[in-house]
Amino acid sequence: MDCVFCKIVEGQIPSTTIFEDNDFKVILDISPANLGHSLVICKHHYENLIEMPEELVGKGFIVAKKVAKAIKEATNCDGINILQNNGVVAGQTVFHFHIHIIPRLEKDSVKIDFGDFKTESEKIIEIGEKIKNNL
16 A cells, blocks of 8 residues: 555654544644644544544544634734645545644635535435435
């Protein structure tokens, strides 16, 4: 397997680790959106959130919350983005589950745009029903 995050977890690629337990390693991103941008990396290889066992998903976001609080205190940032991408079209570039924690400053240049998609309320109701039926 040629997975950069597996190599980081195994110590084959150096990283700046800020937290580690049996299931997750948190490192500073080497191409940060802002200083303090961190990645919560699962120590077990799962391509994305959908493949992961629920207990690991929950634990990963608990780790993300703790790290986000520490980043906020360390950087005195104005806000924090917590992002987790699944699939190429969603912005995933490394196919190993990870969570981005990005400290934000009021006047930074980071762009996260959700667009302005608009649709009729009937379509919203229809897709809502389809989603409920798949749960």
